[in-house]
Amino acid sequence: MKHLHPVILFILVSITTNQAQTGFIPLSIDHAIFKAEKNKVYLEIYLSFNESHLQYIDQDQQYMAEYMATAQILQGDSLLFQDVDKRKSQLDSMNEISAYRKFLNIFGFIIDDGSYSAKITVQDLHSPRKGEYIFDFEARPFPEQELMISDIELCSHISADTAKGDFQKNSFLVIPNPGSIFSVNIPVVYYYAELYNLKMTTGDPGQYKLRTSIRDLEGNSVKEYPEKIIKKPGETAVLVGGHNIVTLLSSTYFFNIEIEDLDSREITRTSKRFTFFKPETEEGRPGDSLYAADKETVSIAEYLQYGEEELLTQFEKTRYISTKKERDIFKNLNLDGKRVFLARFWKKFDPTPATEVNEFKQNYTELINFAETNFSSMNKKGWETDRGRVLLSYGSPDEIERFYMAIDMKPHEIWHYHELEGGVLFVFADLSGFGDFELLHSTYSKELYQPDWERLVRRTQGGFDYER
Numbered sequence: 001m002k003h004l005h006p007v008i009l010f011i012l013v014s015i016t017t018n019q020a021q022t023g024f025i026p027l028s029i030d031h032a033i034f035k036a037e038k039n040k041v042y043l044e045i046y047l048s049f050n051e052s053h054l055q056y057i058d059q060d061q062q063y064m065a066e067y068m069a070t071a072q073i074l075q076g077d078s079l080l081f082q083d084v085d086k087r088k089s090q091l092d093s094m095n096e097i098s099a100y101r102k103f104l105n106i107f108g109f110i111i112d113d114g115s116y117s118a119k120i121t122v123q124d125l126h127s128p129r130k131g132e133y134i135f136d137f138e139a140r141p142f143p144e145q146e147l148m149i150s151d152i153e154l155c156s157h158i159s160a161d162t163a164k165g166d167f168q169k170n171s172f173l174v175i176p177n178p179g180s181i182f183s184v185n186i187p188v189v190y191y192y193a194e195l196y197n198l199k200m201t202t203g204d205p206g207q208y209k210l211r212t213s214i215r216d217l218e219g220n221s222v223k224e225y226p227e228k229i230i231k232k233p234g235e236t237a238v239l240v241g242g243h244n245i246v247t248l249l250s251s252t253y254f255f256n257i258e259i260e261d262l263d264s265r266e267i268t269r270t271s272k273r274f275t276f277f278k279p280e281t282e283e284g285r286p287g288d289s290l291y292a293a294d295k296e297t298v299s300i301a302e303y304l305q306y307g308e309e310e311l312l313t314q315f316e317k318t319r320y321i322s323t324k325k326e327r328d329i330f331k332n333l334n335l336d337g338k339r340v341f342l343a344r345f346w347k348k349f350d351p352t353p354a355t356e357v358n359e360f361k362q363n364y365t366e367l368i369n370f371a372e373t374n375f376s377s378m379n380k381k382g383w384e385t386d387r388g389r390v391l392l393s394y395g396s397p398d399e400i401e402r403f404y405m406a407i408d409m410k411p412h413e414i415w416h417y418h419e420l421e422g423g424v425l426f427v428f429a430d431l432s433g434f435g436d437f438e439l440l441h442s443t444y445s446k447e448l449y450q451p452d453w454e455r456l457v458r459r460t461q462g463g464f465d466y467e468r
Contacts, residue, residue, distance in 0.1 A: 025053040025131030028179035032151035035142040046176040051101040052451040055127035066125040071107040113141040152272035155190035180274040187246040195237040199264040205232040206263040303339040320393040377436035386439035410457040
């Protein structure tokens with residue numbers, strides 16, 4: 001394979017996007033702020049997106065894609081800075097494209113402290129495909145006398161490297177992870193940060209103490225790493241390291257750095273949010289047991305009115321949140337056993353077990369009713385459709401784009417979940433014309449990945465559909 005410039009990362013497909021359109025390119029964006037000259041800061045913006053979202057063209061027995069990435073810094077409606085980066089990729093075969101390969105760009109700006117917005121766009125130069133991401137940020141100053149630490153740049157790789165290039169700084173090759181998503185394939189959280197205004201004494205530079213830790217979103221300690229005592233290299237220092245997190249549960253966490261100057265006794269801290277995703281087998285999921293509700297007494301009063309068929313129907317609707325083990329147990333129970341099982345099954349999901357209302361079950365039931373009303377087709381009940389399954393599995397989407405009236409495309413929808421694996425999408429389309437929207441593509445790691453889904457919804461001028 002011959003790539004002329006882009007850095008390709010083998011990382012989980014992740015999406016964070018504020019605006020989308022048909023043929024859009026989902027972008028993952030991150031940024032970090034470092035100290036520059038007096039009263040100014042250095043802003044780095046990291047961009048990645050999936051290689052498969054570009055249009056490759058056949059050129060002299062090779063395949064080429066080109067794109068233009070643009071970063072703009074704004075205050076209000078005023079454009080202050082802009083940087084444009086055009087890049088290309090050449091492949092010997094389209095088989096070289098995979099779901100895990102990403103292009104990576106970095107932009108740098110020296111700016112005054114203050115409040116700003118950044119707008120990042122990617123334009124495919126061989127098709128109308130485009131991606132856009134907008135975020136607000138605060139560029140805080142770094143006082144000259146106060147012990148301060150920069151933002152943390154979370155990375156997929158760091159190694160010693162004195163060569164010059166976009167991703168080399170302070171004698172290290174630093175490859176950012178813009179999605180801040182790690183997995184069993186990327187089990188090490190590498191970090192880069194800079195430390196400023198260490199106190200120096202004559203004849204003895206002194207030492208500082210480095211502490212790193214991981215905490216959950218509630219601030220509870222998950223992992224405390226051994227502290228290190230480090231000799232001061234000068235008034236500034238580069239902080240680099242990495243921790244293997246493969247034993248963590250799938251969740252979102254904060255990576256924390258704390259520095260103590262052992263001479264001045266000043267302390268400075270900073271943190272960075274990240275997500276760890278680890279596929280789990282059904283048997284390994286918590287709460288699989290029939291008596292998962294700690295064997296407490298549960299009321300079966302609401303289930304006494306139901307016979308065998310009604311109970312089977314009720315439990316069938318939990319297929320997206322129950323495990324195979326639970327389904328196998330349920331079908332072999334007698335009538336009373338099924339009533340007890342259902343009561344215990346819902347009890348384990350109850351976020352407020354001391355109250356009479358099970359908010360989880362209530363919400364799940366509302367989603368089923370919504371699916372029945374809005375997604376039912378000629379052949380399927382609403383909760384049995386692909387849209388119903390996704391709704392019941394992952395909850396209501398944060399954003400839905402509907403494309404029903406396009407002359408050249410079949411009706412389709414794009415659902416966005418901003419918090420799932422750092423941001424994912426689901427594409428559904430009514431291919432048959434009978435109102436059953438099939439799942440054609442998703443960037444969630446557990447779902448169907450079919451990045452060329454647009455060919456399936458296209459119509460020819462003669463009214464015939466393209467072949468599937």
